[in-house]
Amino acid sequence: MRSAHTPAPAGQTDTPAGILMGTCSWTDPALVASGWYPRGHRDAEGRLRHYASRFSVVETDSTYYALPSARNSRLWVERTPEGFTFDMKAFAPFTGHPVRARALPPELRPPVPPHTLIRAEKLSEETTRELWRRFRSGIEPLRAAGRLTSVLCQFPPWLAPGVRAYDLIEQCRAGAGVPVSVEFRHPGWFSEPQLPDTLAHLKQRDIPWVAVDAPTLPPVVHATSSLLSVVRFHGRSPSWGTGSKEARYRHRYAPHELEPWVPRIRALARDTERVHVLFNNCCSDAAVRAAETMSGLLAEV
16 A cells, blocks of 8 residues: 555645545446536546546445456556555445345355345355455455555444444454455444444554544544544435435535534544545535535645
């Protein structure tokens, strides 16, 4: 992995050293349809090249829905400049989410219709180990090229604190083969006295706690890794937790909503080598515009 203080790719909005700005996808259909990508940059290669000319990091959310491919990873390395980096979202069953049978390799699928939703705990340990092996193989070109920072493990809102949850974190840490970061959705993780115990657990293992901006979760901001901190902005939709994905994440951030995060992000940058600031409010070009606004706010003296 490159140093946090390597200059960001040319053409991007300046942010303080060590703070990398981006979004949680560059291929979201709403973004592609928004017109943000200029003429001549709307094919697969052109989109990524244009995105990487504007931002220094991206979260690849497609790996939550399906295993990554080494071919795509090699293409992503070729299409992005030195200094650009990826966070890969963990495949759904690794973090306790259900998965459609069709997302599994044919030889690892149970004998059910392709659209069947399979609970993660129904997969055997052997199958899960093989899925992790294929996941690592799929992201290896990015890791080898120094373009992979971490695997994001976003745990479901039904995963409460406890022995099973801590075991799942360790399984992800071991399975990924690269650094992981963790995001919790269950409110129990944010409550006293659980929060100090969780932060201590992560700090002992140098695992980043992912801070979030979301309607029902508090803005808990702590640097639990010396190498990386992550902040993810999910928007403030009243449909958070219900409805379609588009409804849950539909929000356009106003500057006054982002301003309180400026000192928090700067504090993280003082305590860790690198901070990834990622916008997940997927509504047309809302995420890229919010990232541009935050870059401007952070650049102000």
